Amino acid sequence: MRKRAPMKNGGYKLVDDVTKPNQGLINRIHLHPDISSAWYFNGSVYGQPVADKRIKFDINDNVNNVSEEFRRYRRTGVSGT
Numbered sequence: 001m002r003k004r005a006p007m008k009n010g011g012y013k014l015v016d017d018v019t020k021p022n023q024g025l026i027n028r029i030h031l032h033p034d035i036s037s038a039w040y041f042n043g044s045v046y047g048q049p050v051a052d053k054r055i056k057f058d059i060n061d062n063v064n065n066v067s068e069e070f071r072r073y074r075r076t077g078v079s080g081t
Contacts (some may be wrong), residue, residue: 001047021059032063034071 018040027080029047038047048054
């Protein structure tokens with residue numbers, strides 16, 4: 001990726017290659033009512049709850065559990081794990 005800038009200047013468009021499992025995770029995150037947006041960046045999937053900080057999701061995560069854990073942590077400052 002060191003040659004990214006010269007390639008972009010040369011007219012090429014470079015995009016991240018999102019795997020099918022990651023795309024499925026993004027779709028599940030989009031369906032969650034408490035999350036306003038989801039995206040893929042640098043090999044990781046992120047979601048952002050309404051008016052809160054972003055959450056990093058793993059491919060096997062249950063979106064409801066991660067969202068609830070994040071909310072609980074933000075309220076108390078104590079992790080449930």
